Amino acid sequence: MNVSRRTSLVMLAGVALVLASTLLFLYLSSRSEQTATYAESRNLIRQIMQQNAQWESEILKARVAISHNYDPLVSPLIEMTKLWRTFDSLESQNRLNQSSIWRDTLDAYLIAMKEKTRAVELFKSRNAVLRNSLAFLPTAEDDIQANLARMADADKLQVQNIVTDIYDLLLSSMEFTQVTSTDRAADILVGLNKLQVDKERLPPELHEPIDILSNHIALILREQPKVNSLLDEIDVIPIAERLDDITNMLNRDQQQAEAIDRKYHLFLLLFSALLVLILIWLAIHLIRSFAEINRMNQALVAANDELERRVEERTRQLKDTQGKLLDTARRAGMAEIATNVLHNVGNVLNSVNISADLVSRKLRNSKAQGLGKAMQLINQRQQDLGSFLTEDEKGKLLPGYLNQLVEAIDHEQQGMAEELTQLSKSVDHIKDIVATQQSYAGVNSLLEPLSISELLEDALRMNLGALTRHNVTVLKEYADVPLIMGDKHRLLLILINLISNAKYALSNVSNHERILTLGATIVDGQTLQISVRDEGEGISPQDMTRIFAHGFTTRKEGHGFGLHSCALAAIEMNGHLNAYSDGPGKGALFVLQIPLIAAEGEPCPSP
Amino acid sequence: MSPLALFVSVGLLLTAGAEAAPLEGPFKPLPAVPMLNSKRVELGRQLFNDPRLSVNNSLSCASCHHLNLGGSDNKPLSSGFDGKPLQINTPSVFNASLNFRQFWDGRVATLEEQIHSVVQSPTEMGSDWSTVVQRIASDPAYRTAFADAYPDAVTEANIQNALADYERTLLSTNSRFDQYLAGNTEILTLEEKYGYQRFQEYGCIACHQGVNIGGNMFQKFGVFGDYFKTRGNPTEADQGRFNVTGEEEDRNVFKVPSLRNVAVTAPYFHDGSEQTLEGAVAVMFKYQLGRTPSKKDNELLVKFLKTLTGEWEGKPL
Numbered sequence A: 001m002n003v004s005r006r007t008s009l010v011m012l013a014g015v016a017l018v019l020a021s022t023l024l025f026l027y028l029s030s031r032s033e034q035t036a037t038y039a040e041s042r043n044l045i046r047q048i049m050q051q052n053a054q055w056e057s058e059i060l061k062a063r064v065a066i067s068h069n070y071d072p073l074v075s076p077l078i079e080m081t082k083l084w085r086t087f088d089s090l091e092s093q094n095r096l097n098q099s100s101i102w103r104d105t106l107d108a109y110l111i112a113m114k115e116k117t118r119a120v121e122l123f124k125s126r127n128a129v130l131r132n133s134l135a136f137l138p139t140a141e142d143d144i145q146a147n148l149a150r151m152a153d154a155d156k157l158q159v160q161n162i163v164t165d166i167y168d169l170l171l172s173s174m175e176f177t178q179v180t181s182t183d184r185a186a187d188i189l190v191g192l193n194k195l196q197v198d199k200e201r202l203p204p205e206l207h208e209p210i211d212i213l214s215n216h217i218a219l220i221l222r223e224q225p226k227v228n229s230l231l232d233e234i235d236v237i238p239i240a241e242r243l244d245d246i247t248n249m250l251n252r253d254q255q256q257a258e259a260i261d262r263k264y265h266l267f268l269l270l271f272s273a274l275l276v277l278i279l280i281w282l283a284i285h286l287i288r289s290f291a292e293i294n295r296m297n298q299a300l301v302a303a304n305d306e307l308e309r310r311v312e313e314r315t316r317q318l319k320d321t322q323g324k325l326l327d328t329a330r331r332a333g334m335a336e337i338a339t340n341v342l343h344n345v346g347n348v349l350n351s352v353n354i355s356a357d358l359v360s361r362k363l364r365n366s367k368a369q370g371l372g373k374a375m376q377l378i379n380q381r382q383q384d385l386g387s388f389l390t391e392d393e394k395g396k397l398l399p400g401y402l403n404q405l406v407e408a409i410d411h412e413q414q415g416m417a418e419e420l421t422q423l424s425k426s427v428d429h430i431k432d433i434v435a436t437q438q439s440y441a442g443v444n445s446l447l448e449p450l451s452i453s454e455l456l457e458d459a460l461r462m463n464l465g466a467l468t469r470h471n472v473t474v475l476k477e478y479a480d481v482p483l484i485m486g487d488k489h490r491l492l493l494i495l496i497n498l499i500s501n502a503k504y505a506l507s508n509v510s511n512h513e514r515i516l517t518l519g520a521t522i523v524d525g526q527t528l529q530i531s532v533r534d535e536g537e538g539i540s541p542q543d544m545t546r547i548f549a550h551g552f553t554t555r556k557e558g559h560g561f562g563l564h565s566c567a568l569a570a571i572e573m574n575g576h577l578n579a580y581s582d583g584p585g586k587g588a589l590f591v592l593q594i595p596l597i598a599a600e601g602e603p604c605p606s607p
Numbered sequence B: 001m002s003p004l005a006l007f008v009s010v011g012l013l014l015t016a017g018a019e020a021a022p023l024e025g026p027f028k029p030l031p032a033v034p035m036l037n038s039k040r041v042e043l044g045r046q047l048f049n050d051p052r053l054s055v056n057n058s059l060s061c062a063s064c065h066h067l068n069l070g071g072s073d074n075k076p077l078s079s080g081f082d083g084k085p086l087q088i089n090t091p092s093v094f095n096a097s098l099n100f101r102q103f104w105d106g107r108v109a110t111l112e113e114q115i116h117s118v119v120q121s122p123t124e125m126g127s128d129w130s131t132v133v134q135r136i137a138s139d140p141a142y143r144t145a146f147a148d149a150y151p152d153a154v155t156e157a158n159i160q161n162a163l164a165d166y167e168r169t170l171l172s173t174n175s176r177f178d179q180y181l182a183g184n185t186e187i188l189t190l191e192e193k194y195g196y197q198r199f200q201e202y203g204c205i206a207c208h209q210g211v212n213i214g215g216n217m218f219q220k221f222g223v224f225g226d227y228f229k230t231r232g233n234p235t236e237a238d239q240g241r242f243n244v245t246g247e248e249e250d251r252n253v254f255k256v257p258s259l260r261n262v263a264v265t266a267p268y269f270h271d272g273s274e275q276t277l278e279g280a281v282a283v284m285f286k287y288q289l290g291r292t293p294s295k296k297d298n299e300l301l302v303k304f305l306k307t308l309t310g311e312w313e314g315k316p317l
Helices: A002-029 A033-063 A071-094 A100-150 A156-178 A182-201 A204-236 A239-364 A368-380 A385-390 A393-438 A452-462 A464-469 A488-507 A562-572 B003-018 B038-048 B111-120 B129-137 B140-149 B156-168 B176-181 B190-201 B227-231 B277-289 B295-306
Strands: A447-450 A473-478 A484-487 A515-523 A527-534 A576-581 A588-595 B218-220 B253-255
Touching (some): A033 A204, A182 A204, A239 A464, A239 A488, A393 A452, A452 A464, A452 A527, A464 A488, A488 A588, B038 B156, B129 B156, B190 B295
Antiparallel strands (some): A576 A588
């Protein structure tokens, strides 16, 4: 496709080039100069014809002796020669006179011109002397007359005859110049002969004038026919015709040239049209290409828009997904929180359960039942109550019993009140846990003055039942820690979890005492460190890495939330929770470190 | 005379002077010197005086055409490059451009052809054009001047053209007769005017007329009577135009010479046979006009002919 298009383009360019060069050739061939040359040539010929006409008119003038100046008979020839030279150079420049017919036509003119020039020259010479002699005749006659008049002794009649002869001769000569005929020539010859005869009769001094006259008349007789024949000759020399021939040749040539020109013009038109067609084709091609490009552009734009739209959609989808993910995460978080809450609540509920169990057990075994039996006895002896109390054996024991019962009930009540206080505390804790979780998203933490030892005691107490059940001995290594500002519930949450975990770790220990060590100390004066150590089952190194991960647990009934939430809570308090273990069966140590913020009014602990 | 009349008469005089119209007639005054390329004319002047145009560097144009001798020399026959006399009398170079043809026999029409002919003539300059062109071209001064004046520098045609252009400037201006023709009728004496009148009456103007007072036609030498028979010793040159055309009627036919400067261009005729103007006039009367003038008329005619002498470079020839 590409190659064929390139080939076609090259071919097109080639065709256009060929057309253009043809056009150039045609243009150069059909120059309008040619027409101008023809016009100029024709003009030159016309001027030569004019000069020729002028020449002939001057010849006529010279013939009738209007002018004695022969310059006007020279200048047309000079002009014609000059014009011809121009014409000739023009023609040879255009190489139009190469054909033999042209050469012949031009030569014919030149030959005619040569003939005419010669005839005119001869005419000039002969006409000059002829006109001179003619002009002289009256003077010559006068001379003779004067001489004759001077002859006093002459024979009058003879003189008269001579005079008449001279007159006749003169007249014949004049007539001869007008009508040149052989008759008149014969008359003149007769007259001349008569004059010669007359001359012999006259005195010698008259001989010269008569000879002069005779000579001049003889000259007229000789020259007049020659001048006439020269004029006839000049008349028939076909200069004008030859010039017409040349003009015709020029016209013919021009017509031919114009025919060729027309042909060239036709070709010019044709090739121009072809060129224009090619150009139009190219233009259409170009427009099409542009349209194609436009279309492609639009398609690209559309594709781009589509892509953008899709990207947007994807982005939106991603956002949605993110939102969903966030939702899911939130829900998961909420579930976690719920699990956490339930877990913590569950831990506390253990205490509640234990307390409630204890109270109910105490109530079941309450000494108050003894009071009922005592009242039964009293009611049986209502009439003799006094005597009964004083006389009857059993009755006499009754007040003592009642006293003992009062004491026992009092003791019982005190125990139950204690247990109920504990229960109430646990419920409060549950309430706090719930409240804490409800305010999870809001306030990060609520700092309040805390006593670490009290906090630890509370945590222990909440696990007391389980610890007691599992026979765990709690060692307390509390350093002197002042009141601190802390998040009671987070701390409590962590401690309860850690204690609970330690308890579980110790639950399978049977080969030695189950000891849980709680520690609280200040590190570097800035950090509060709380540690929970057990001598339990320990943690394997592979578990160590994921011990704080969400959902990680080693217990069958575990959720994997405890330590995860503890670690989170530690981080939320700007602290951290670390686990240490030397391996399975070697116990574990959990250390919570949080920034130490002394409560107001408390002395800052020295490091 | 009243002041008004004086004023009117002075005005009339002035008007008459201003309107001194040229006289109509068979004669025309000498035209003004043509305006030609001055570089070419100057080259022509140098060439005109340059003997390198002749084969043995002996002759220049000016050797025969002395500008201070009426444009010719004072010999019946000039000498060629080899010192031998030529066959025909040297015509004047002055006003030659006004002649309708060149040479006595009118064998060429232009000055260029005349120059061409003379340089190559085996009796005159005896040279050939390649030699002339080579000699001229080897002269650095010429080379520069030609390159300046002509696009194609030193060529045969350019040498001829330069010489011809120079000769076209050789017009003997301001003759008294020209002044007369120009309207200054007071310039000629009464006798000269009579001479002029005789010139016309006797028919001299039949041949000697026009701008060059001759030089515009051919004429047979010996219309009345055989001049050559009388003179004797006929030469080839005596055949005149017959030598050119071979036509019998051209035998003894010559170009009618110009009569301008005729008083200073003796000797006369193609053979230089006549030393004086009076004698020449007499020959003309006898053989051309077939008449016998009075002695007085001959004198008058000679007086008139002397008014035809023009000036060159402000000085009378």
